[in-house]
Amino acid sequence: MPVSALQVARTGLEAQDARMRVVANNLANVGTTGFKRDRANFATLAYQDARIAGQRSSGETAYATGLNLGTGVAIQSTSQIVTQGALNTTGNALDLALDGEGYFQVQLPGGQLGYTRAGNFTRSAEGQVVTQQGYILQPAITVPEGATAIAVSQDGIVSAQLPGQTEATELGQLQIASFANPAGLRAIGDNFLVETGASGAAQLAPGGENGRGSIRQGMLEASNVNIVEELVDMIETQRAYEINSKMVSAVDEMLRNANQTL
Amino acid sequence: MDRLIYTALSGMQSSMAQQRVIASNMANAQTLGFKAELLDQRPVTIKGDSLEVRAMQHAEVRGARMDTGEVVETGQPLDVSIKGDALMAVQAEDGTEAYTRRGDLAIAPTGLLTTGDGHPVIGDGGPITIPLGGKPAIAPDGTVTVTDPTQPDAPAQEVGRIKLAGWQGSPVLKGLDGLFRVEDGGVLPRDEEATLQTGSLEQSNVKPTEVLVEMIDAQRLFAMRTKMISTAREVDESGASLMRMT
Numbered sequence: 230m231p232v233s234a235l236q237v238a239r240t241g242l243e244a245q246d247a248r249m250r251v252v253a254n255n256l257a258n259v260g261t262t263g264f265k266r267d268r269a270n271f272a273t274l275a276y277q278d279a280r281i282a283g284q285r286s287s288g289e290t291a292y293a294t295g296l297n298l299g300t301g302v303a304i305q306s307t308s309q310i311v312t313q314g315a316l317n318t319t320g321n322a323l324d325l326a327l328d329g330e331g332y333f334q335v336q337l338p339g340g341q342l343g344y345t346r347a348g349n350f351t352r353s354a355e356g357q358v359v360t361q362q363g364y365i366l367q368p369a370i371t372v373p374e375g376a377t378a379i380a381v382s383q384d385g386i387v388s389a390q391l392p393g394q395t396e397a398t399e400l401g402q403l404q405i406a407s408f409a410n411p412a413g414l415r416a417i418g419d420n421f422l423v424e425t426g427a428s429g430a431a432q433l434a435p436g437g438e439n440g441r442g443s444i445r446q447g448m449l450e451a452s453n454v455n456i457v458e459e460l461v462d463m464i465e466t467q468r469a470y471e472i473n474s475k476m477v478s479a480v481d482e483m484l485r486n487a488n489q490t491l
Numbered sequence: 492m493d494r495l496i497y498t499a500l501s502g503m504q505s506s507m508a509q510q511r512v513i514a515s516n517m518a519n520a521q522t523l524g525f526k527a528e529l530l531d532q533r534p535v536t537i538k539g540d541s542l543e544v545r546a547m548q549h550a551e552v553r554g555a556r557m558d559t560g561e562v563v564e565t566g567q568p569l570d571v572s573i574k575g576d577a578l579m580a581v582q583a584e585d586g587t588e589a590y591t592r593r594g595d596l597a598i599a600p601t602g603l604l605t606t607g608d609g610h611p612v613i614g615d616g617g618p619i620t621i622p623l624g625g626k627p628a629i630a631p632d633g634t635v636t637v638t639d640p641t642q643p644d645a646p647a648q649e650v651g652r653i654k655l656a657g658w659q660g661s662p663v664l665k666g667l668d669g670l671f672r673v674e675d676g677g678v679l680p681r682d683e684e685a686t687l688q689t690g691s692l693e694q695s696n697v698k699p700t701e702v703l704v705e706m707i708d709a710q711r712l713f714a715m716r717t718k719m720i721s722t723a724r725e726v727d728e729s730g731a732s733l734m735r736m737t
Binding site: 300 | 503506507510511512513514515516517518519520521522523525528565566567595597598599600602607608621623624626640641643669699702703706707709710713714717718720721
């Protein structure tokens with residue numbers, strides 16, 4: 230019995246510690262393009278029943294209620310809060326922002342598809358539109374040598390003025406991915422998300438259609454982390470951690486007392 | 492040899508159980524929709540011909556404090572908090588209907604509408620399912636409608652109505668899974684008056700200041716009961732020394 234009160238307080242400390250990590254990560258990414266803040270979710274741990282309701286308390290009577298003792302708390306998951314970040318104008322032709330829902334789809338090394346809201350694309354040596362890491366945007370779009378006045382429409386049609394042509398040439402169309410449960414996507418770092426069983430499969434559509442956001446050329450989406458909110462969360466977490474650690478010392482004190490007095 | 496020592500020991504055990512309940516409440520001060528548990532301590536005496544002089548201390552968790560926790564705005568369309576004191580019906584692991592105040596809803600890959608800890612939310616006809624790719628919206632009366640993003644002009648389809656149950660008058664207990672159930676089985680009726688507020692979440696109703704006070708209280712009580720045992724020892728020793736003939 231005495232140990233368990235200590236263990237219960239320990240679960241509280243661990244959960245607060247994990248929450249602090251989430252807050253720290255959000256704050257660290259306040260300047261990351263297209264970053265979405267995470268929220269830590271807690272869940273109560275299992276209950277132990279020392280006695281089940283209906284057990285016999287004597288020959289004629291039964292206990293009306295069970296004796297349930299909670300075993301503490303655990304951090305259960307983090308969920309991405311997918312609110313829109315502010316759009317900042319940069320003026321670069323291949324800086325694209327999504328105004329609304331959806332993700333850009335890129336080819337990760339190893340063949341897996343990654344999804345991102347960070348639309349700061351560039352042109353590779355081969356002329357393909359790639360992310361900062363050199364991952365190719367899917368469906369692939371190639372911008373030929375010497376192309377000028379690259380334009381991306383709101384529904385993702387990429388066109389450019391090619392040397393020796395009088396008319397703009399259409400180079401391809403971007404597709405925007407969306408998911409049944411975007412909160413279920415798994416972050417793998419570098420601003421990329423990959424699909425999981427919880428997110429469902431990606432469904433592609435042009436920008437601005439079927440609930441997808443429209444594409445804004447020459448803009449980037451800022452991080453949706455709100456510093457004030459995170460600081461409040463940080464203080465809250467810190468205080469909760471403190472109280473849980475007081476609990477540990479209180480139980481310790483009780484045990485010391487029993488040791489010394491008896 | 493007096494039996495006082497056993498009475499004091501039962502008190503010490505109760506104090507430890509109390510401290511454990513307080514620790515569990517404290518650990519859950521950030522758990523959404525958590526209701527603080529109450530420990531009930533009572534003296535237990537043996538009825539009979541003998542004099543009732545020994546009251547053993549007995550403690551157990553009898554219920555939870557049902558007052559509403561603080562409601563915080565989140566702005567998320569699937570976060571709901573229940574106004575008033577109704578409970579939201581969910582399906583427990585064993586398939587039975589249980590109740591919770593936790594309102595951070597999400598859509599599982601199967602399309603089921605679940606709470607943040609994975610329990611499917613129950614409507615009039617069982618668990619509520621959101622069609623794949625649909626955009627859900629929750630009305631204040633619990634009605635869940637879905638719009639198809641591929642047909643922006645089509646009217647929203649109703650897929651179910653979250654059951655909000657009134658529990659006033661029927662005692663509810665917290666089970667081992669942390670969900671509430673009616674004391675002797677059965678389901679609660681829908682409360683037609685109960686409403687939801689979307690875009691906000693109800694926090695835990697554990698108040699850290701109260702917990703700190705309770706904690707110190709339990710700690711000191713434990714010390715007093717320990718003292719009782721050492722006093723009993725002194726009494727026994729003096730009794731024994733009186734009995735010595737030399």
